[in-house]
Amino acid sequence: MKRKLLLLLAFTGMMSVSSVKAQDDLLSMVNQDEKPAIDYATATFKSTHIVIGQSIETAPKGNLNFLITHHFGALNSGYENLFGLKQANIRLGLEYGVTRWLGVAVGLNTDKNTWDGSLKVKLLRQCKGGKHMPVTIDIFGNTAIYTTKWTDTQRPNYFSSRISYAVQVMIARKFGNSLSLQITPSMVHKNLVLTAGDKNDIFTLGGGGRVKLSQRVSINAEYHHLFSGQVVSVKAYDSFSLGVDIETGGHVFQIFLTNSYGEYEETYLTDTRGKWSNGDIFLGFNINRMFTIVNHKMPKE
Amino acid sequence: MRTNSLILVFVALMTFSAGAQKYITKTGQIKFYSEAPLEKIEAQTRQVKSVLDVATGRFVFQVLLKSFEFEKALMQEHFNENYVESDKYPSSTFRGKVTNIKDVNFDKDGLYDVFVEGKLTLHGDSCNVKEKGTFEIKQKQVTGKAKFIIKLADYKITIPGAVGNNISKTVEITVDVTLDKANL
Numbered sequence: 001m002k003r004k005l006l007l008l009l010a011f012t013g014m015m016s017v018s019s020v021k022a023q024d025d026l027l028s029m030v031n032q033d034e035k036p037a038i039d040y041a042t043a044t045f046k047s048t049h050i051v052i053g054q055s056i057e058t059a060p061k062g063n064l065n066f067l068i069t070h071h072f073g074a075l076n077s078g079y080e081n082l083f084g085l086k087q088a089n090i091r092l093g094l095e096y097g098v099t100r101w102l103g104v105a106v107g108l109n110t111d112k113n114t115w116d117g118s119l120k121v122k123l124l125r126q127c128k129g130g131k132h133m134p135v136t137i138d139i140f141g142n143t144a145i146y147t148t149k150w151t152d153t154q155r156p157n158y159f160s161s162r163i164s165y166a167v168q169v170m171i172a173r174k175f176g177n178s179l180s181l182q183i184t185p186s187m188v189h190k191n192l193v194l195t196a197g198d199k200n201d202i203f204t205l206g207g208g209g210r211v212k213l214s215q216r217v218s219i220n221a222e223y224h225h226l227f228s229g230q231v232v233s234v235k236a237y238d239s240f241s242l243g244v245d246i247e248t249g250g251h252v253f254q255i256f257l258t259n260s261y262g263e264y265e266e267t268y269l270t271d272t273r274g275k276w277s278n279g280d281i282f283l284g285f286n287i288n289r290m291f292t293i294v295n296h297k298m299p300k301e
Numbered sequence: 302m303r304t305n306s307l308i309l310v311f312v313a314l315m316t317f318s319a320g321a322q323k324y325i326t327k328t329g330q331i332k333f334y335s336e337a338p339l340e341k342i343e344a345q346t347r348q349v350k351s352v353l354d355v356a357t358g359r360f361v362f363q364v365l366l367k368s369f370e371f372e373k374a375l376m377q378e379h380f381n382e383n384y385v386e387s388d389k390y391p392s393s394t395f396r397g398k399v400t401n402i403k404d405v406n407f408d409k410d411g412l413y414d415v416f417v418e419g420k421l422t423l424h425g426d427s428c429n430v431k432e433k434g435t436f437e438i439k440q441k442q443v444t445g446k447a448k449f450i451i452k453l454a455d456y457k458i459t460i461p462g463a464v465g466n467n468i469s470k471t472v473e474i475t476v477d478v479t480l481d482k483a484n485l
Contacts, residue, residue, distance in 0.1 A: 026323075026361045027350065029323065029325060030325060030326075030327055030350040030351070030352055031350070037367075039367065040367075042367075042378060043381075060375065060378070061374065062374070063375065177386070215383040215386075216461065247383075249467055292372070292374070295373065296370060296373070296377075298345055299347055
């Protein structure tokens with residue numbers, strides 16, 4: 001009898017141990033055979049541009065991003081030109097998030113009074129948890145039309161000659177909290193090129209990335225390689241830009257150095273005239289200001 | 302021999318009754334609200350998981366921080382990226398106890414005051430929380446409600462100087478969960 005009592009005691013003891021354990025795992029009751037939630041990567045980049053080129057980010061749905069882009073003149077242009085401060089290439093852009101996967105944008109650039117309009121479509125979103133996707137993939141299309149007077153009035157000028165197009169595929173991955181990388185193959189089509197030797201379709205391969213220094217500051221870099229034999233009438237170089245992103249509440253400030261004077265895809269990809277080693281470097285900045293146009297609908301009570 | 306089978310029956314009963322005395326939900330609601338001179342911040346989720354063990358009074362909560370929805374998308378991004386760092390700390394949990402669980406009659410509809418205390422874990426830091434709330438028993442369901450205030454600094458959530466005036470240093474949290482008897 002005594003032994004049995006002991007046994008019973010031991011048993012109850014074990015029971016209570018196991019029930020304590022069960023209490024610690026109370027949450028496992030709701031978590032077992034539960035498919036984990038899909039965890040989408042957010043804020044791969046802080047802005048719609050890595051430095052001067054597009055990133056996979058679009059304005060969030062119902063949000064309008066006002067983007068001011070400013071490139072000064074070349075740093076090596078001497079004191080007479082105040083090292084580029086006297087000169088400016090400015091683009092004013094508006095970017096709207098129609099849905100979570102579609103962004104539309106328009107812009108006006110002081111370089112040859114160029115208007116541009118673009119679409120950015122998110123094809124895949126990086127995620128983990130309930131679903132796995134290693135990268136985010138966007139496709140971007142832009143049309144640019146310059147509107148200054150014809151420089152050569154002696155020849156027949158067609159409206160179509162003013163137009164150029166750019167298409168980019170962006171493949172990006174956010175590696176943890178502080179590193180994001182993107183690969184960007186691009187194609188630019190120009191309806192009119194300077195000489196017969198220049199190609200109308202121009203291919204580049206580029207990419208960029210950012211390293212976060214703190215929650216609100218990151219170092220960003222971007223590079224685009226222009227394959228040789230496509231632009232021959234002028235000396236065009238690969239575009240390289242290096243900058244800092246500073247995020248405050250509603251603004252993202254991007255301050256950078258670049259060898260591209262151009263501010264939209266058709267120019268910086270195919271017509272980068274500056275060379276870093278010559279000091280043809282342009283100081284520039286982007287100011288992103290996000291406005292919420294349509295509030296996100298909160299779940300009903 | 303007879304004692305042995307008795308013990309078995311006893312154990313079986315124990316486990317059975319322990320299992321039957323749990324209430325559970327996966328769709329509880331948590332809201333938080335903070336107001337500063339320039340910015341009102343409000344968010345809400347309906348994906349709160351919670352379990353209540355009637356026998357012991359143990360009461361646990363878990364919520365994925367990315368499930369909080371904000372009116373302004375940018376706020377949601379900043380909440381996840383800059384404040385709670387949900388990539389590093391995906392969920393917040395509360396593990397505690399209803400200290401006066403004996404005062405609640407789960408078989409009788411009515412409104413009961415309950416005292417809950419335990420550890421709230423957020424942003425990798427845990428703090429003791431002790432609050433008063435209510436249980437409403439209605440048709441075998443338990444609706445638990447509580448409202449309390451936490452200090453962001455307690456959880457090492459820092460607000461940069463530049464937006465210091467835009468963001469309140471305390472947040473009011475409203476919990477509203479309706480738990481059903483667990484079928485085990």
